[in-house]
Amino acid sequence: MSDVVLETRGLVKHFKARKGAVRAVDGVDLQLRRGETLGIVGESGCGKSTLAKLLVGLEKPTQGEIRVRGEDLTRLGGAALRRSRRNIQMVLQDPYTSLNPRMTVGDIIGEPYDIHRDAVPQYGKARAVQELLDIVGLNPDHINRYPHQFSGGQRQRIGIARALALRPEIIVCDEPVSALDVSIQAQVINLLEGLQRELGLAYVFIAHDLSVVRHISDRVAVMYLGKIVETGNHAAIYEQPTHPYTQALLSAVPVPDPRLRGRRDHIMLEGDVPSPADPPSGCRFRTRCWKAQPGCADHEPLLEIRQRSSHPSACHYAEVRHVMRRF
Amino acid sequence: MNEITAHVDALPGLDPRAPLLHVEDLHVEFRTRDGVARAVNGVNLWLNPGETLAVLGESGCGKSVTAQAIMGILDTPPGHVTGGRVLYRGVDLLRLPESERRKVRANRIAMIFQDALSALNPVYTVGFQLAELFRVHRGTSRREAKRRAIELLDQVRIPDARRRVDDYPHEFSGGMRQRVMIAMALALDPEVLIADEPTTALDVTVQAQIMSLLADLQRERNMGLMLITHDMGVVADVADRIAVMYAGKVVEEAPVYDIYAHPAHAYTKALLESIPRLDHKGQALNVIRGLPPALTDIPTGCAFHPRCAYAREICRLEPPPAYQIAPHRVTSCHFVREVLGV
Numbered sequence: 001m002s003d004v005v006l007e008t009r010g011l012v013k014h015f016k017a018r019k020g021a022v023r024a025v026d027g028v029d030l031q032l033r034r035g036e037t038l039g040i041v042g043e044s045g046c047g048k049s050t051l052a053k054l055l056v057g058l059e060k061p062t063q064g065e066i067r068v069r070g071e072d073l074t075r076l077g078g079a080a081l082r083r084s085r086r087n088i089q090m091v092l093q094d095p096y097t098s099l100n101p102r103m104t105v106g107d108i109i110g111e112p113y114d115i116h117r118d119a120v121p122q123y124g125k126a127r128a129v130q131e132l133l134d135i136v137g138l139n140p141d142h143i144n145r146y147p148h149q150f151s152g153g154q155r156q157r158i159g160i161a162r163a164l165a166l167r168p169e170i171i172v173c174d175e176p177v178s179a180l181d182v183s184i185q186a187q188v189i190n191l192l193e194g195l196q197r198e199l200g201l202a203y204v205f206i207a208h209d210l211s212v213v214r215h216i217s218d219r220v221a222v223m224y225l226g227k228i229v230e231t232g233n234h235a236a237i238y239e240q241p242t243h244p245y246t247q248a249l250l251s252a253v254p255v256p257d258p259r260l261r262g263r264r265d266h267i268m269l270e271g272d273v274p275s276p277a278d279p280p281s282g283c284r285f286r287t288r289c290w291k292a293q294p295g296c297a298d299h300e301p302l303l304e305i306r307q308r309s310s311h312p313s314a315c316h317y318a319e320v321r322h323v324m325r326r327f
Numbered sequence: 328m329n330e331i332t333a334h335v336d337a338l339p340g341l342d343p344r345a346p347l348l349h350v351e352d353l354h355v356e357f358r359t360r361d362g363v364a365r366a367v368n369g370v371n372l373w374l375n376p377g378e379t380l381a382v383l384g385e386s387g388c389g390k391s392v393t394a395q396a397i398m399g400i401l402d403t404p405p406g407h408v409t410g411g412r413v414l415y416r417g418v419d420l421l422r423l424p425e426s427e428r429r430k431v432r433a434n435r436i437a438m439i440f441q442d443a444l445s446a447l448n449p450v451y452t453v454g455f456q457l458a459e460l461f462r463v464h465r466g467t468s469r470r471e472a473k474r475r476a477i478e479l480l481d482q483v484r485i486p487d488a489r490r491r492v493d494d495y496p497h498e499f500s501g502g503m504r505q506r507v508m509i510a511m512a513l514a515l516d517p518e519v520l521i522a523d524e525p526t527t528a529l530d531v532t533v534q535a536q537i538m539s540l541l542a543d544l545q546r547e548r549n550m551g552l553m554l555i556t557h558d559m560g561v562v563a564d565v566a567d568r569i570a571v572m573y574a575g576k577v578v579e580e581a582p583v584y585d586i587y588a589h590p591a592h593a594y595t596k597a598l599l600e601s602i603p604r605l606d607h608k609g610q611a612l613n614v615i616r617g618l619p620p621a622l623t624d625i626p627t628g629c630a631f632h633p634r635c636a637y638a639r640e641i642c643r644l645e646p647p648p649a650y651q652i653a654p655h656r657v658t659s660c661h662f663v664r665e666v667l668g669v
Contacts, residue, residue: 028646043530044501151618181385181619182557186601186612193611208530211560215603215612234608252535253605254560258583260606261564268539269532272500289480 005169005202006032006055006088011064012158013050022277024050026226027064029303032170035196038202039217039234041210041249045273048206052174056090057081068170080225086116089163095173097154099147104111106143109133112165119166132161132264137191153184158193164195172204177212189216210253214238222246225276225284228303231309242309245285251323265323283315291317335426338418339428346398346517347551348374348436353411355392355575357622358404364622366392368575369411374519374551381554381562381583384572387619390555393572396421397553398438399428413635415519434464437512441524443504447496453480453507454492460514479510483540488548502533513544520545522526523555538565559602563587568655574620574630579658591658591668593637629661637662 002150011028014021022153025047032038042048051058055066057073066073068084076084089112092098100107111131113120121128126129127181138150147155149287156176163171173192177185193216195201207213213220214234221231222245230243248267255264274280280287293316299312309318355367367389374380384390387523395401397413399420413420420431440446452484457479458472467475473492480488483506489497496504505525512520522541526534542565545552556562562569562583571579571588571594579592590596600613617634626633632642639662647659660666 043532103578182559182598183385183601183615183619186603186614187616189603190611190614209603210531211603211605214608238605238608248532250605252531254534254538254558254562254564255606256559256563256587256588256599256602256604257606258563260568265505266535272502272533273530276632 003034004031005034005069006030007065007067008055009065009067011054011066012062013047013054014058014062017277020277022275023226023279024208024276025054025061026276026279028223028226028228030221030228030231032202033171034202036218037196037205037216039213039220040204040206040223041208041213041220042223043208043249044275045116045225045276046223046225047276049174052090052206052222053117053158055172056088057085058090082116086119086166087168088170088172089161089168091156091163091171091173091176094179095152095159096147096179098159099155101147104144104146105129105133105138105150108147108158109161112162116166128165129161129218132164135164135302136161137197141203142292145206151184152180153187156180156188160188160191160195164199167199169200169229170202170204172206174206175208176205177211179208185212192216212248222249225279227272227284227314228312229285230312231303236311238324239322240310240320241323242306242311242313242320244289244291244317245317247321247323248288265321287313291315293317338416338423338430340418342417346373346414347376347416348553349412349414350393350397351412351414353393353396353413354409355389355396355401355406356409357406359623362623366406366575366622367396368625370575370577372553372570372577374553374581376518376551377545377549379545379552379565379567380611381556381566381569383556383569383571385557388572389575389622390572391523394438394523394553394555398432398436398521399425400432400438405419418523433460433512433517434515434523435517436519437517438523439505439508439512439514440523442485443501443508444508446508447511449496449505450649452493453499454494455495457492457507457511457514460511464515467668475514476510479514480507480511481542482513482574483507483510485510489667502536502612505529505533505537506512509537509541509544513548516548517550519553521553521555524557526561526600527556527558533616534561539625541565559599560605570573571598573619574625575622576630578631578660581653581656581658585656589667591652591656591663591667592660593630593635593662594660596666597634606626629659637665 007028012209013025030158040048062209068087070150071084072119106129110125113125133140138157217234219233220237224245230246248269282297282300286292301316303312303314306318350372353367353370357364370393382390396408411593454476461472463468477488477492485506526537542615566583568582570577573594579595597615629642629647632638641661647661649657649659
C-alpha cells in the first residue's frame with residue numbers, strides 16, 4: 001500500500017530498572033495512511049507517550065522497525081536519518097514548558113530551519129516564520145515576542161507552527177489539548193483539523209480524553225501496559241468495542257448529558273494498572289478483567305480479527321458489548 | 328480538653344434550622360503588582376444537606392478562590408475577602424475569630440483537593456495523619472485513634488487497611504491517595520464537603536471509582552457536597568444543581584437537567600457546544616472566540632460580552648441583572664430569550 005506514510009513493526013522499548021526492565025512499549029504494530037488521524041488512547045503508564053517519543057526519534061527502540069515512507073528509521077544514520085525525520089514532527093502537551101522562555105517566537109519556530117538548512121524556503125527564514133504564524137492563526141507581527149506574552153492556547157499554536165516548519169507529512173501530537181481550558185481546546189482542535197484538510201497531514205493523536213480522540217480520529221488504537229489491545233475505525237471502537245478493557249474505559253467516561261445518568265452500562269474496574277516492570281503473564285489485562293479464565297494467564301491473546309470481533313482485538317473472549325447507549 | 332476539642336455546637340448564633348451553607352455576595356480581591364485582581368465579584372451560592380452543587384468554570388473564573396474563602400484558607404495577603412457573608416447554619420464564618428473558625432474546619436466543613444500527594448504530609452504515615460485528627464480535635468487516645476483510622480481507610484475501600492495504615496503517602500497509587508484524603512476529610516463527620524477538582528489528575532477508570540465512592544459516602548452521611556470542577560461530563564453524572572462561573576461571578580444557576588437541555592446563559596450554551604462528545608462524532612466544534620479576561624481588567628457590563636455571539640451594545644454598558652426564569656433557575660444574561668430560543 002503506497003499511501004502508508006508511517007508503519008511500525010514489533011516496536012519495543014524497555015527501560016533498564018534496578019531489577020529487570022520496565023516494558024513501556026512491548027510490541028506495537030501500527031500503520032498510518034496519508035491524511036488520516038490515528039488516535040491512541042490509554043491510561044497513565046500504558047506507554048503511549050513513550051510510543052510518541054519512539055516515533056519521532058527521541059527514544060531509541062529496543063527492538064522493531066519504524067518505517068517512514070518505507071524507510072526504516074532505526075537503520076538510518078547521518079544525513080539520511082535527518083532528511084527522513086523532517087517528515088515526522090511533534091506537538092507536545094505542555095505549552096508552558098515546551099517553549100524556551102528565552103527565545104523569541106521567531107527563533108522557536110525558525111529553529112528547525114537552523115538544523116535543516118536546505119529546508120529553508122527561498123524567500124528566507126523570517127518570511128517563512130511569519131507565514132507559519134499566519135497559518136496557525138497568530139499575528140505575524142508578533143515574531144519578536146516571547147512565549148510568556150502569549151496565552152496557553154496561543155502557545156500551543158506556536159508549538160504547532162514549529163512542527164509545521166519543515167512541511168512534514170506526519171505530526172505526532174502527544175496530549176496536545178489536555179493542558180488547555182475547555183473553550184480553548186475547541187480552538188486548537190479545529191485548527192488541527194483545518195491544517196489536516198489543507199496540508200494533507202497525517203496525525204498520530206495521543207490522548208487520554210476519549211471524547212477528544214473520538215472527535216478527531218479516523219481510526220483508534222487502545223493501549224494497555226505497552227500493547228495495543230484493540231484497534232479499528234472510530235465507529236468500531238466506540239460503538240462495537242470487543243475488548244473488555246476498551247469497554248471498561250468507555251463506560252467510565254462521563255458524558256455531558258444528565259439524561260444518561262443511571263442508564264449507562266457502568267463497568268467498574270477493580271484496583272490499579274499493574275506495574276509495567278512486572279506485567280501479568282499471558283493477557284496483561286486479566287488481573288482486572290471480569291471475563292478472565294485460568295487460560296488467560298498462560299496464553300497471550302494476539303491482536304487479530306476474531307469470530308466475534310470484526311476488527312482486531314487482543315482478547316480470547318472478544319465480543320461486542322454496547323456501552324455507549326444513545327438517544 | 329484543649330480549646331479545639333470543645334464541642335462545635337458551642338458556636339455562638341448557631342441555628343440548626345438555618346440553611347446549611349449560604350454564600351452571599353462574596354467578594355475577594357488579590358492585590359498584585361499588576362493591580363487588583365478581582366477574583367470573586369459577588370458570588371451567591373447555597374447548599375442543602377444531601378445535595379450536590381457543582382461549581383463549574385474554567386481556570387481563573389474564581390471557583391477555587393470561592394472555596395478557599397468558605398474554608399478560610401485564602402492566602403492572605405495577597406488575597407482579601409472584601410465583602411459578603413458565608414453563613415453556616417446562620418453563623419457568618421467570615422466574622423468569627425480564627426480560634427472559632429478552626430472548630431468549623433474539618434469538624435463541620437471539610438475540603439479535598441486535586442493533588443493528594445501535595446496535600447498529604449510525606450514524612451508521616453497516613454495512619455498517623457488520620458489519627459492526629461482524632462487526637463487533636465477529639466482528644467482520643469493513640470490506640471483508639473489508630474483503630475478509627477483503620478476503620479476510615481476501610482470505609483473509603485482501601486484494601487487491607489490494617490496493613491496499609493502504616494504506609495507513607497508515596498507508597499499509595501494516585502487513586503488510593505485520593506481515598507486517603509477523602510478519609511481525612513470525612514474523619515470528623517462534616518456536614519459539608521468541598522471537593523476541588525478531586526479527580527482531575529486521575530485516569531478515567533480511577534475517576535469513576537472515586538466519584539462513585541464520594542456519592543456513596545455522601546448518601547450514607549446526608550452530606551452537602553460542593554463539587555468544584557471544569558468537567559461538564561463529571562457534572563452531568565453527579566450534580567443536582569449547577570452554578571456556572573465566569574470572571575468571578577455566578578452567571579447561571581440551575582438544576583442539572585435544565586442546564587444541559589436548555590442553557591439560559593450565552594456562556595453556558597457556548598461551553599456546551601464547544602466540547603467533543605463521547606456519544607457521537609460531531610462536526611467542527613463550536614469555538615468560543617478570544618480568551619477569558621484578565622481579572623485585573625474585567626470587561627464592563629457583562630464580562631462575557633467580548634466573546635459572546637449574542638452580545639449587543641447593552642452588554643458592554645450594563646451588567647445584566649440576575650433574572651429568575653423558573654424556580655431555582657437564575658441567569659445573568661441580557662439576551663436570555665434569544666439564548667433559550669423562545
